[in-house]
Amino acid sequence: MVADPLSRVFSALxxxxxxxxxxxxxxxxxxxxxxxxxxxxxxxxxxxHLKVLEDAGLVSRSREAQRRxxxxxxxxxxxxxxxxxxxxxxxxxxxxxLDDVLRDMPDAVLxxxxxxx
Amino acid sequence: MVADPLSRVFSALxxxxxxxxxxxxxxxxxxxxxxxxxxxxxxxxxxxHLKVLEDAGLVSRSREAQRRxxxxxxxxxxxxxxxxxxxxxxxxxxxxxLDDVLRDMPDAVLxxxxxxx
DNA sequence: TCCTCGTTCAACCTCGCGGTTGAAGAAGAC
DNA sequence: GTCTTCTTCAACCGCGAGGTTGAACGAGGA
Numbered sequence: 001m002v003a004d005p006l007s008r009v010f011s012a013l014x015x016x017x018x019x020x021x022x023x024x025x026x027x028x029x030x031x032x033x034x035x036x037x038x039x040x041x042x043x044x045x046x047x048x049h050l051k052v053l054e055d056a057g058l059v060s061r062s063r064e065a066q067r068r069x070x071x072x073x074x075x076x077x078x079x080x081x082x083x084x085x086x087x088x089x090x091x092x093x094x095x096x097x098l099d100d101v102l103r104d105m106p107d108a109v110l111x112x113x114x115x116x117x
Numbered sequence: 118m119v120a121d122p123l124s125r126v127f128s129a130l131x132x133x134x135x136x137x138x139x140x141x142x143x144x145x146x147x148x149x150x151x152x153x154x155x156x157x158x159x160x161x162x163x164x165x166h167l168k169v170l171e172d173a174g175l176v177s178r179s180r181e182a183q184r185r186x187x188x189x190x191x192x193x194x195x196x197x198x199x200x201x202x203x204x205x206x207x208x209x210x211x212x213x214x215l216d217d218v219l220r221d222m223p224d225a226v227l228x229x230x231x232x233x234x
Numbered sequence: 235t236c237c238t239c240g241t242t243c244a245a246c247c248t249c250g251c252g253g254t255t256g257a258a259g260a261a262g263a264c
Numbered sequence: 265g266t267c268t269t270c271t272t273c274a275a276c277c278g279c280g281a282g283g284t285t286g287a288a289c290g291a292g293g294a
Contacts, residue, residue: 003133004133006133006136007131007132007133007136010127010128010130010131011127011128011131011281013127014124014127014128014131015124015281015282016120016121016123016124017282019123019124019200022204023204025208026204026207026208026211027207027211028211031240031241032240032241032242033239033240033241041282041283041284042283042284042285043240043241043242044241044242044243044283044284044285045282045283045284047241047242047243048242048281048282048283049282051242052281052282063290066239066240066241066290066291066292067239067240067241068240068241068242072204072208074204074205074208074209077201077204077205080197080201081198081201081202083136084194084197084198085198087139087140087143087189087191087194088191088194090143090144091142091143091189091191092191094143094144094145132251132252134252148270148271149270149271149272150269150270150271158252158253158254159253159254159255160270160271160272161253161254161255161271161272161273162252162253162254164271164272164273165251165252165253165272166252168272169251180260180261182260182261182262182269182270183260183261183262183268183269183270183271184261184269184270184271185270185271185272235294236293236294237292237293237294238291238292238293238294239290239291239292239293240289240290240291240292241288241289241290242287242288242289242290243286243287243288243289244285244286244287244288245284245285245286245287246283246284246285247282247283247284248281248282248283248284249280249281249282249283250279250280250281250282251278251279251280251281252277252278252279252280253276253277253278253279254275254276254277254278255274255275255276256273256274256275257272257273257274257275258271258272258273258274259270259271259272259273260269260270260271260272261268261269261270261271262267262268262269262270263266263267263268263269264265264266264267264268
């Protein structure tokens with residue numbers, strides 16, 4: 001994947017299995033085998049999912065004997081929340097201004113009660 | 118797409134062009150032609166992007182003569198932020214508890230200053 | 235040393251995504 | 265009515281994502 005960081009994070013979390021992995025890693029670190037156990041896919045498939053999460057910066061893998069404990073890196077969430085909040089605020093600001101406009105010219109725009117249509 | 122709502126929203130925002138469309142719609146509603154103008158892809162491709170955003174619940178399209186003004190629906194953002202905040206809090210809670218553990222047994226775990234390695 | 239366990243690499247397959255072109259609908263404008 | 269504009273539908277293409285199997289690698293344990 002040669003996409004921008006934001007696309008990588010959104011794309012990584014667009015898969016339900018990967019979101020579930022993130023949810024479980026929020027509770028405790030785990031190895032690939034442990035993570036793969038609940039799903040009916042091969043360990044290799046889960047390893048690929050973890051690579052996607054790692055490329056997105058959502059998890060990190062250390063080394064501990066043969067095991068590679070997977071650890072959740074929650075800081076990257078900020079990237080998304082910042083993006084989301086920015087445009088949500090902007091959209092809400094629009095509504096607020098629209099309300100102002102409607103309040104300033106109620107006769108022209110707002111349907112008046114009792115006005116025959 | 119027959120995916121769950123959360124996957125649809127994350128997936129919809131995983132594309133930079135679609136994120137840009139959302140950013141522009143946060144400023145003002147726009148028609149398909151207006152939205153397509155800045156990009157060097159066909160109008161049909163942009164129409165497909167809008168369908169993805171619509172299926173995710175991020176935009177709605179009304180009818181106004183031949184035009185179909187596109188409107189941003191910011192409420193769906195909540196789906197994502199709720200999911201993100203939940204696991205971010207959980208992860209931060211883990212760090213907090215880990216700090217407590219380390220504070221309770223500093224000799225066993227924490228590297229002591231001046232301790233020969 | 236050899237064996238076993240946990241993990242990843244390599245090759246392959248299928249399917250859906252983002253793009254194209256071309257045609258069809260929908261709703262004014264003439 | 266016909267024409268024009270805006271938009272979407274249909275068919276197609278290339279490519280990458282998610283899955284598989286099989287083999288290789290890395291690091292203890294016997």
